[in-house]
Amino acid sequence: MTVKQHKIMLDEDEIPTRWYNVVPDLPAPPPPVLHPGTLEPVGPDDLAPLFPMALIAQEVTTDSYVEIPGEVLDIYRLWRPSPLYRAHRLEQALGTPARIYYKYEGVSPAGSHKPNTAVPQAFYNAQAGIRRLTTETGAGQWGTALAFACAQFALECEVWQVRASYDQKPYRRMMIETFGATIHPSPSDLTEAGRAILAEHPDSTGSLGIAISEAVEVAAQNADTNYALGSVLNHVLLHQTVIGEEALLQLAKVGETPDVIIGCTGGGSNFGGLAFPFLREKLAGKMSPQILAVEPAACPSLTRGQYAYDFGDTAGMTPLMKMHTLGHDFVPDPIHAGGLRYHGMSPLISHIYELGLMDAISKPQSECFAAGVQFARTEGIVPAPEPTHALAAAIDEAKRCADTGEEKVILTALCG
Amino acid sequence: MTVKQHKIMLDEDEIPTRWYNVVPDLPAPPPPVLHPGTLEPVGPDDLAPLFPMALIAQEVTTDSYVEIPGEVLDIYRLWRPSPLYRAHRLEQALGTPARIYYKYEGVSPAGSHKPNTAVPQAFYNAQAGIRRLTTETGAGQWGTALAFACAQFALECEVWQVRASYDQKPYRRMMIETFGATIHPSPSDLTEAGRAILAEHPDSTGSLGIAISEAVEVAAQNADTNYALGSVLNHVLLHQTVIGEEALLQLAKVGETPDVIIGCTGGGSNFGGLAFPFLREKLAGKMSPQILAVEPAACPSLTRGQYAYDFGDTAGMTPLMKMHTLGHDFVPDPIHAGGLRYHGMSPLISHIYELGLMDAISKPQSECFAAGVQFARTEGIVPAPEPTHALAAAIDEAKRCADTGEEKVILTALCG
Numbered sequence: 001m002t003v004k005q006h007k008i009m010l011d012e013d014e015i016p017t018r019w020y021n022v023v024p025d026l027p028a029p030p031p032p033v034l035h036p037g038t039l040e041p042v043g044p045d046d047l048a049p050l051f052p053m054a055l056i057a058q059e060v061t062t063d064s065y066v067e068i069p070g071e072v073l074d075i076y077r078l079w080r081p082s083p084l085y086r087a088h089r090l091e092q093a094l095g096t097p098a099r100i101y102y103k104y105e106g107v108s109p110a111g112s113h114k115p116n117t118a119v120p121q122a123f124y125n126a127q128a129g130i131r132r133l134t135t136e137t138g139a140g141q142w143g144t145a146l147a148f149a150c151a152q153f154a155l156e157c158e159v160w161q162v163r164a165s166y167d168q169k170p171y172r173r174m175m176i177e178t179f180g181a182t183i184h185p186s187p188s189d190l191t192e193a194g195r196a197i198l199a200e201h202p203d204s205t206g207s208l209g210i211a212i213s214e215a216v217e218v219a220a221q222n223a224d225t226n227y228a229l230g231s232v233l234n235h236v237l238l239h240q241t242v243i244g245e246e247a248l249l250q251l252a253k254v255g256e257t258p259d260v261i262i263g264c265t266g267g268g269s270n271f272g273g274l275a276f277p278f279l280r281e282k283l284a285g286k287m288s289p290q291i292l293a294v295e296p297a298a299c300p301s302l303t304r305g306q307y308a309y310d311f312g313d314t315a316g317m318t319p320l321m322k323m324h325t326l327g328h329d330f331v332p333d334p335i336h337a338g339g340l341r342y343h344g345m346s347p348l349i350s351h352i353y354e355l356g357l358m359d360a361i362s363k364p365q366s367e368c369f370a371a372g373v374q375f376a377r378t379e380g381i382v383p384a385p386e387p388t389h390a391l392a393a394a395i396d397e398a399k400r401c402a403d404t405g406e407e408k409v410i411l412t413a414l415c416g
Numbered sequence: 417m418t419v420k421q422h423k424i425m426l427d428e429d430e431i432p433t434r435w436y437n438v439v440p441d442l443p444a445p446p447p448p449v450l451h452p453g454t455l456e457p458v459g460p461d462d463l464a465p466l467f468p469m470a471l472i473a474q475e476v477t478t479d480s481y482v483e484i485p486g487e488v489l490d491i492y493r494l495w496r497p498s499p500l501y502r503a504h505r506l507e508q509a510l511g512t513p514a515r516i517y518y519k520y521e522g523v524s525p526a527g528s529h530k531p532n533t534a535v536p537q538a539f540y541n542a543q544a545g546i547r548r549l550t551t552e553t554g555a556g557q558w559g560t561a562l563a564f565a566c567a568q569f570a571l572e573c574e575v576w577q578v579r580a581s582y583d584q585k586p587y588r589r590m591m592i593e594t595f596g597a598t599i600h601p602s603p604s605d606l607t608e609a610g611r612a613i614l615a616e617h618p619d620s621t622g623s624l625g626i627a628i629s630e631a632v633e634v635a636a637q638n639a640d641t642n643y644a645l646g647s648v649l650n651h652v653l654l655h656q657t658v659i660g661e662e663a664l665l666q667l668a669k670v671g672e673t674p675d676v677i678i679g680c681t682g683g684g685s686n687f688g689g690l691a692f693p694f695l696r697e698k699l700a701g702k703m704s705p706q707i708l709a710v711e712p713a714a715c716p717s718l719t720r721g722q723y724a725y726d727f728g729d730t731a732g733m734t735p736l737m738k739m740h741t742l743g744h745d746f747v748p749d750p751i752h753a754g755g756l757r758y759h760g761m762s763p764l765i766s767h768i769y770e771l772g773l774m775d776a777i778s779k780p781q782s783e784c785f786a787a788g789v790q791f792a793r794t795e796g797i798v799p800a801p802e803p804t805h806a807l808a809a810a811i812d813e814a815k816r817c818a819d820t821g822e823e824k825v826i827l828t829a830l831c832g
Contacts, residue, residue, distance in 0.1 A: 004490070004493070005428055005493075006428065006493045006494055007428065007493075009425060009427075011425075012421055012422065012423065074420070075796075077420070077421075077422045077423075078422055078505070078795065078796045079796065089494070107523065108796075109796030109797065115796075148793075148796055151793045171587055175798055178788075178789055178792050178793075178798050179792060179793060179798075180793060372594075373594055376594050376595060377564075377567045377594075377595060377596060379494065380491075380494045380495065380524075380525030380531075380564055381525065382591055382594055382595075
């Protein structure tokens with residue numbers, strides 16, 4: 001019997017000490033974020049009611065790398081480096097000559113990639129003297145991550161969860177409360193934004209856009225309270241690049257270079273976190289993988305949305321961002337992949353897509369579920385609904401390789 | 417800032433290749449299992465309707481070690497070796513000079529230690545030509561583990577879940593079904609045993625003893641069907657010793673010797689799996705840790721039960737085992753630690769307890785929940801209700817060390 005290695009591990013002292021910023025390496029800079037009143041580019045002061053200056057600086061930095069603070073690395077060490085798995089048993093079931101690797105972020109406190117940015121966000125806010133963070137959450141991963149991160153820095157945490165997920169996933173709520181946060185179903189009657197929606201749609205299942213409006217409203221009205229976003233923004237994607245940086249080291253350990261990199265996309269942070277460090281290598285001519293985003297057919301912002309300036313939230317309280325969007329008042333079907341039910345796509349990923357540096361497709365829920373079941377039965381990990389979108393595309397690619405005989409190296413990310 | 421290592425890892429080629437059998441090292445052999453009709457010791461033929469001969473041989477072996485088959489090691493590699501964590505952040509919160517380590521089995525397909533034995537049980541049954549396995553499950557970890565294991569060897573799997581847990585934990589049911597098994601709430605109307613209970617107690621919340629009766633009944637009546645038990649029996653504890661063997665290697669890597677080993681106990685397999693390899697070292701005079709079992713106050717078989725011959729199931733279909741028992745018709749409160757709601761204790765652990773080689777205490781649910789919340793907020797892992805019993809005792813010990821200044825090394829196991 002051949003002994004096969006399943007997990008490619010790194011030591012704790014191999015955790016990257018810098019986050020990677022893809023912006024300066026792009027052939028053209030991303031369009032500015034605009035003030036909704038003046039339609040002029042926003043400055044740091046416009047964002048100050050919501051974010052600490054350290055994060056605003058990261059949002060607009062043109063440095064290629066940002067140092068990870070020691071306090072953040074200390075907490076990363078609870079679960080990082082995360083394992084890179086070779087999916088031997090899935091490959092065998094598919095009869096494919098392709099080699100499938102998945103970076104597994106399920107070892108984190110939330111079971112997803114979200115704590116990679118929740119921890120630094122809580123850290124910088126605590127440093128700035130903030131007492132409380134508000135946020136929205138879909139399926140609950142981001143709320144869980146921020147609740148955990150706030151507990152590390154003695155910050156209060158208040159979460160508005162999209163009602164569809166609040167009702168479907170009570171265990172997430174319990175987990176968020178276990179970490180010490182408070183949680184409300186959204187739309188709620190606690191905010192102007194929530195009350196306005198409820199007046200018109202008393203049975204609203206909610207949306208990430210609505211929940212963002214509620215969380216932003218509370219943060220904007222309280223000087224000791226800031227807002228934290230789990231995806232979409234540049235600084236969030238910056239923090240997530242720790243995933244791709246580790247994956248690069250891990251693939252190098254086994255002498256592999258990826259041919260296809262596949263990630264699911266809602267707001268875009270899981271995808272960007274995995275793909276950006278590889279995009280750097282691609283832009284430098286060191287490798288040439290296809291980079292593929294997979295989104296739900298029920299919420300296809302990248303593949304079916306317009307590339308236009310739009311609000312990040314439903315009530316229109318945020319600055320205007322140029323992004324692929326279905327419209328800030330779009331309320332997607334309450335599919336199970338709650339983390340992908342966002343009307344827009346990260347402006348940075350939208351820009352990279354427009355530059356032709358990556359591809360995108362959409363997948364229906366049923367096909368993703370089938371892929372998730374096949375993955376669970378072979379690899380032993382029951383994936384969250386979100387990454388099954390990427391798994392479905394990875395399985396497609398591996399099956400094509402079974403037909404063509406190509407020994408492609410496929411890399412994907414298993415987030416929660 | 418001091419860089420502290422949180423995770424002590426082993427390479428995949430350091431997975432132990434042998435399970436350890438504690439029996440030959442004990443100062444006295446355990447009492448025999450008796451046939452309920454003749455009250456004579458049971459022979460292999462008495463167990464053959466339920467178990468394949470390979471497992472029956474392991475149940476009674478006097479060899480010190482049993483080789484782990486290559487096919488089983490191949491599947492173990494999906495998650496093993498599991499990490500050993502140093503609980504730096506919990507220690508800090510407790511202000512203790514004690515060093516707390518936890519062996520984390522949550523990385524397995526079921527999120528617990530259970531697949532360590534589910535996989536070999538499915539393997540030996542498949543080798544013997546069995547087509548289907550039946551079993552019981554409490555909180556659902558064992559059912560999940562066996563469902564996963566059966567999927568690896570193309571066996572059908574049918575699970576009876578204690579109704580209290582079936583109703584409390586729908587996500588476990590979904591996970592069991594994702595792995596391809598069928599699941600029924602117990603007591604069910606599918607068996608004589610279940611129908612008899614329902615006739616008397618239509619609202620029965622069930623018990624592991626009842627669910628075992630149902631699963632055993634179906635296995636005994638069908639030649640192509642065997643039964644698999646997730647704890648209690650010698651061969652189950654044997655398979656779990658892979659936990660303690662790895663922990664020994666991991667502690668040695670950081671130059672530590674445990675002073676206290678604490679495990680939660682329901683049927684006893686998590687506890688035995690962790691403790692037995694250390695008990696071997698203790699009996700050989702190489703270390704002298706206290707070995708402490710912690711059980712729920714609501715189901716205190718070891719601390720409050722009788723040491724007597726009793727049935728393993730409620731209906732009285734199994735052989736008689738000498739064990740600490742609350743009586744085979746005892747139905748514990750539907751506490752959340754469903755995996756610890758068993759009327760008896762592993763005969764092997766009961767025997768070791770009688771020999772004075774270990775200690776036992778019980779803990780109320782509320783204290784365990786508080787310990788679990790403190791652990792989650794510091795270490796970032798939300799523990800299952802079962803191991804919070806061990807965590808509560810570990811926290812007690814660490815607090816004592818804070819008072820006395822003792823730098824004890826505490827080892828516990830985080831199972832799901």
